[in-house]
Structure formats: C-alpha cells, structure tokens
Amino acid sequence: MKLYGSDQERVLISLYGAGPADIYGAILRSLSAVLEEKVSPLSLALDQGREEIGKPRRILFDQGLSKLPHAPEFGGMGLPFGVYALAMELAGAADASTAMSLGIHNTVAEAIARFGSADQKKRLLPALLSGKKLAAFALTEPSSGSDARSMRTKAVKEGRYYLVDGSKMFITNAGEADVYLVFAETASGHGAFLVEGSNPGLKVGRELTEKLGMRGSRTAEVRLVKCRVAEDSLLGEEGKGFEHAKELLDSSRIVMGMICVGIARAAYGKALAFAKGRELFGKKLSDLQLTREKVANAATEISAARLLCMHASRLKELQRPFSSEAAQGKVLATEMAARTCDAAVQLMGGYGYTSDDVHRHWRDARLLMIGEGASEVLRMLIASRELERES
C-alpha cells in the first residue's frame, strides 16, 4: 500500500500552500518509501513476537522522524507540527506499535523543548531527537488513569534532592527507556521529574504480555522506591506538573488520533484489495452495494478524522487554544479506527477472523480509545467547553 498519496498531498497544499507543500511532500514521500520497504514488512512479525521490538523504531529514528517538529539548534528540522502529525499517520499505517512507542517518546521530547531549562534541553534533546536515548511518559498509576490528578506517587524535597515514591502502570517503553518523565504529587501541587532509567530507585516490573494489541511495544509497571533525583530533574515549574501534563496530552492526542487514521487505512486497504479479488453470486464483492456502503463510510470517516486532527494541529501551530479540537479528533479517530478495522474483518469474512494480519489492526486500534485520554474523559472535556460557551 502506498502510504503517502494525493490525500495527504492535498491536505498539505490546503494547509500550507503549494510551495511549502512541495518540500513537505518530498519529505513525507521519502519517509513513506522507508516505511513501506523497511517497516511494514516487519509489522506482522512484530505482532506475532517473531521480530525484535525496537528494530523498526531504530530505522525511523535514523530517518529523523523525531526531529521533524523540533528546533534546528537541538538537531531538529524546524518543520510545522502538522508535517510531523501527517508523518505519524503514515507511521501508524506501517506499524502501529512502533508509531505509538515513538509518539510517546516524542511527547517527552516536546516536554523538554517546552518546559525544560537551557541545561536540560542541551543535555537531553539532541539524544532524544536522534534516538540515541529513548524516553517514557509515566503519568498513569495502578489506581488512577482517567483521574490522573488523584495520583499517589509523591515527590518529597530533601535538601538538593527529591525522593520519589510510588507506582506507575501501563508505561510504554518501560524497561527500554533511558529517561522517564515521572509525574508526582509535590508540596505545591504536582511536579514532572526526569528520572534516568539507570536510577537504582526506579524498578521496572513484569512486562505486560497479555495485551490485546500493540504487541510491538513494551508495556510494564514502573515502581519508584525511595527514588532519589537531583533537584534539577524537575521539569518546568514545581506545582505546575499537572498543567504541563495536560498541555502535553493535548499534543499527543493529535498524534494518537493520526496514528489511528493510519491504522484504519491499513485495515481498509487490505479489505478493499480482498473485495476486488473475491467473487460471489457472479459478481465481485466490491460490486455489491453493501460493500460499497462500507467502503464509503470508511473513506468518509478516515477523511473526517484526519482533517479534525490536522485542524487541531494547525491551531496548535498558530498558538490558538486547541484542547477541545484535539480531544474531538482523538475521540473521532480512535472510535472510527475501531469501527473501520472491525468492518474490514467483516468484509474479509473467515479470512479476516483467522488472520493475525487482518485483525491485529483492530486489536491495535482498540487501545487508543483507552490510552492517552479515555474517550469518556475526552467527552467530558469537550462537553465542559461547550457548556462554558454562551448559549
């Protein structure tokens, strides 16, 4: 399946104009070739546990995917966030697990770029952008996911250090990461702390091996046990940690939404190819009206989800408020991906049901209605904003 095509090209043109769209298009086309030829072929094996986790991620780091939206002074390419977002759609279509793993890593890089001190940026950004170091985002806990503010992990100031104690759960890249962005309750509210993976107080628990999907990334519990970090590990303002988290999640929701657009395209592409080749009742499956309805629905929803996420992205670029749009985009994209992938299994019938290569897309997409902001929480956010407006 060709990942970068006229759909993506036209989004670039309409957002940025023909000139810049040419250059951005060339970049995404080049990324597409790498994804199609080097990453996609590993995707099924990754899902089935026959391929090394991190191998496709390394390929994308080497291409420079993590550099796209960052400032050149730290090794970034200084491109609009939208180019990165579209890149993540393509990555999601090639391998969802790798895309998600990278997306979360990139969120930590964004955190440092936005809230980091000059020293933190210099120390960590170049390594994160090149993929020399891998990052993990540790907010969720065993007893708090959606209600993140009620987290129990505490960071107590002791002289020039903090002592962090608590437990984080469902952490992507756990065990592989070189640096963890750990959110903890502090005396003045919440704080975000950069904890090295090698810190003796950070213990990675058993890997979660029964995941429904996203099997190409590593997920585990992470425990902080009298974890001692220097005070310059604090990222941003003490007390403002939760606010920082919310801003970062707004960005990452756009990315997760775009990954889901990619997943939906992957499943839909396979179903379409199948329908064109399958014959029944003297016709092709793709000729039947009920099939065409499915195709039309998928195409429409994929377009809508992409555009809503890209709209949120454009607002972010223009430094306008975009939380609600990002939430809307994620709700739409993640739920549409599950619908589309399910329809793909249905269309492919017995072959869809009995083929990892088909149902893994649904299994992968299913996570994202839960992670990075469960749909219920996002709907609360969206509704709040609506109710705040003057009627």
Place this chain on the structure above:
Amino acid sequence: MNIVVLVKSAVDEAELRADPAGHPLLMGAATKMSNFDMNGVEEAVRQKEENGGTVIVVTLGGADAKKAIKEAMAMGGTRGVHILADPRGAPDSLGTAYLLAKAIKRLGEVDLVVCSEGASDTYQGQVGAMVAEYLEMPFLAYAKKVETNGGKVTCEQGFEGGVRVLQAKLPAVVSVVSEANQPRYPTLLQVMVAGKKAIEDLPLSSLKSEDYPETGMEVLDVTVQATNRKRVLLDGSPEDASKKLVDALKQEGVL
C-alpha cells in the same frame, strides 16, 4: 571527480490508469524516478564519496521531473539540471541522447557519466550508448561493479554467457544494473535540504540546433495487453491438486 548522473522521470506504472478503450491516460500521469536510475544515482554518489568531487543530476522531462531530481539530490547529488521537455511529446531515444549530451557538454570537464540499464517505463536501453556516441566517450554497459582508478574505469558486466570485465580510459559513460548496489534511503533532513536547493532550468531552445536528429519516430498506438488465460484453480490436497493438474496438462497436449 566531476560526475554526471542521468535520471529519467518515468511514468509511475503502478499509478497509471487506462481509459475504457485500454489506452493509458498519460496526460498528467504520476511520475517517479525510474527505479533503475536509483542505482545509477547511488553509484554516482559512491564514486563521489570515494574520489571527491561533484555529482550533477541531469534530467529531461516535464515540470514533474523536478521531484526526481530532488530525490537524486537528497541521495547525494550536488546540483541539478532540468532540461524542460516539450509538453507536446517526448523525443525518441536519439533525440533524448542529443539533448542530454548537449547539456552535459555545457558543464565543462566531466570525468564520468552514469546512467542505468533502462527506464522503468519504456526499458529500451538505447539512450546511454547514444549519449556516449554524441560525447565521443567509451561506453561500458550493464555494469554490476564499477571501479575507478588512475584515470581508468573498470566494470564487470553480466551477460547471457557469464561476466565480461571491461576497461576504458576516463572520461567514460557507464550504465549500471540494479545488482550493482543497494540505493540508500536519504534521511528526512537530507530530503529537506535538497528540496530547498535551486535546480537549473534549461529550455529546449538553448540546446536544440539544426543538427537535431529528426528520426520521424512516432508512437502509433498503446493499448493494454489482453490476458485471456483460463484461470482455472485446482483445489484439494497437494496430491489431489497435482492429479487434477497432470490430467489437465495431458488434455492440453503439453504433457
């Protein structure tokens, strides 16, 4: 080393659609860098990396051809020259070779011209040798290995009977086959940097003279090739299917 690499912006046959009569819709068809030319660019860039110097990418094509030139530059080309094709129709192989040779002659001293075994859309393999004729340079064809040393180029050519080892003095024209190398994937940063570089536009009028060869070549018709095969699928166990196949082949008179 001053190296020139010839790249064709070819019709992307995967995207090419046909009209109901089976004629390809060529106007505005999507293009891409001809697959084998990626090997040509890779070879040219390797020679540059080994010997120092520049790689100038030369292409004859429509506006869309800039995409292919930029891809070649992202892979390591130094700069690009775009001969603007007549939108009314592409010249034949001899006319193409004439224009490419004229463009190359404008570049001053050239040590090596690299092209590929053939274009992915037409695959005739004539232009390379004809360019060499116009430039009065030796032509080493179908190279799967290229080595330059002490003003000479040595190539290994795979042919129907085995391998020929060919050698000539530089400057020379070499065509490479896909076995010659594995084209590199440029990083996204390299693509971005190449994308911002200017490409020199060469109008046809600046190259075409009275000595332009008029071969009267014309494409009379292009139509989809019909496939009328039986498409009978034989099912069952390997043994059953094999039995059905052998019976069918005996019936066909080929066994």
Place this chain on the structure above:
Amino acid sequence: MEVLSFSEDAGLAGEVAAAGRDIAMLLDAEAVAVELDEVSAGLHSARKVVLVKGDRALEADPDSAAAAIVEVAKARDVRALLVGETKFGTVVAAKVAGRLKVGSLGKGKRLRVDAGRLVLERDAYGGKYLAQVAAKLPCVAVVQAGAYKAVNAPIAPVETLSVNVGEPKVATVEVRQSQRGEADIKSAPKIVSAGRGFARKEDLALARDLADALGAALGCSRPLSSDLGWMGEEAHIGLTGAYVHPQLYVAVGISGQLQHVAGIKDSKIIVAINKDGQAPIFQFADYGIVGDLYEVVPALTKLLRHG
C-alpha cells in the same frame, strides 16, 4: 535496397535473418545478413551474406562490431538494420543508430511495414501495455529471441568486405563464461521457474526435481538471479531478461509482477503454484494451485515420476 540483419549469437543470427527476409519482402528489398570475422555455421535464412573482416576481431566488442556494421551501411543502400537481442546486440544497435543518426525502435517481437515506415511492437509501462512504434527509414530495431523462426535456406552467396576500424574505446580484459548448468531457456519447450517463494537456495532442489520429472529447463524471476544470486543471469525471465515461449511454463513461488509476466506471455500453457491466493500470477495462469510449494511441488514431482 537492403535490409541488414546481425547477431553475434549464431542461433539468434538465423532468427534475425528470417525477420530481415520478412521485412525485406515488404519493402521490396534484399535481405542481407552481416557476419563478422567468420560466417557462423547453421541456419542462415538470409538471401545474401556480407562477411566483414578487419585486422583484428570485430565481434570482440560492441564498438568494433558497430563500426564494422556502419561501414557496411555506408557502402550500400540500407533501409533497415535488425539486431538480435542480447546485451551486446542492444548496445550495437544503439551505437549504429547513434553513428548514422537514425532512429532506433528499441526491442520488440513483431515488425511490420506501414506507409513506408518500419513499425515495431514492443512492451510498455512495465509490460502491461503494448506499443506500436514507427520510424522513418532508414532505422534500427532490436529483435527479441524466439520472435522469429530461423529458416533453413540454402547457403547464401558470401560477399567479403575488408574494413579498418579504429581501436575500440573499451577493452575487454576478461571473459568469464558461466558453467551452463541450465538448458537454454530461450528455446526450451517446457520451463519450471522459481521465485521468492523459495526460502533458501538449497530448496531450489525441489524445483530442479520437478523440472527433471517434466523434462523441463529451470528458470527464475529476477530477484533469484540478481539480488540473491541463486541462479545465473541466463536463467532470468522477464521484461529485463529473457522472453520465453514454451509449451508449458510452471511458475513456482512467483508472485507474478508485471515485469516477470512480460517475459512469459507467449507460453502456450501457464501453471502457477503459490501459497498466496491473491498473488497476481493467478490472473495470468491457465491453471493454478493455491498451496504451499513445499508440499505441492514434491507431490507433483512424485506423481509425474511414478504415475
């Protein structure tokens, strides 16, 4: 008026000369086969032979061969030059066209004359389309192997021409002949062909066994001869390799890319064995078995051997 034909390959020379006869008839011209250094034994097909000799071997490299042919063309009223398709021939054709500044139609299977122009039918756009390309005379065309059948004509009168061509610009330092393990697929009546469905080089033994049981030659798709190097160049069948026309072609573990299919179109019966039911090869096959080649091929071989 004459139509020249040439191939450094003796077998092809006969075929191209037959093509030359056809075209010469349509142009009301004489068919002349150009032989370099010595007249090859075997079928000639041509009405006349011009033997060109120089102070060294003219057929040793394309430069010398082209120069010799140009000398012949300059001395006579030549309307067309037909060259047999080999890598050598393809280069010679281009060089001659380049030196004489005439059109080269490229390589194809069928030639005809239309309103005083030579028309060649050739594959286009990855092999999915067929193009009819015309050029005004004089012009050059490359004829694919198997397109024409050599004719058993009485030995034609031989005219000898001496030429003095310059030193070739390219020296042939060495020629390493490959061990011809495989029968010549270009003329084989039955072919078994292997593709990427085979996991290891050693597994090709299965294909070889099947070929033996069928009395067939063994060929392959491009990846096996180029990227993987499991088989020689001469076994590669496809748009950029050999065009074959057997009675029976069995494609094993070949997906059926257009570039491969282009080379097998003239097969009488095509059989495909592939575990992917969606593989394009099944659209181009008369009979197909969707199954694991590691199971199907041994079963088929066993059946053919023991009945």
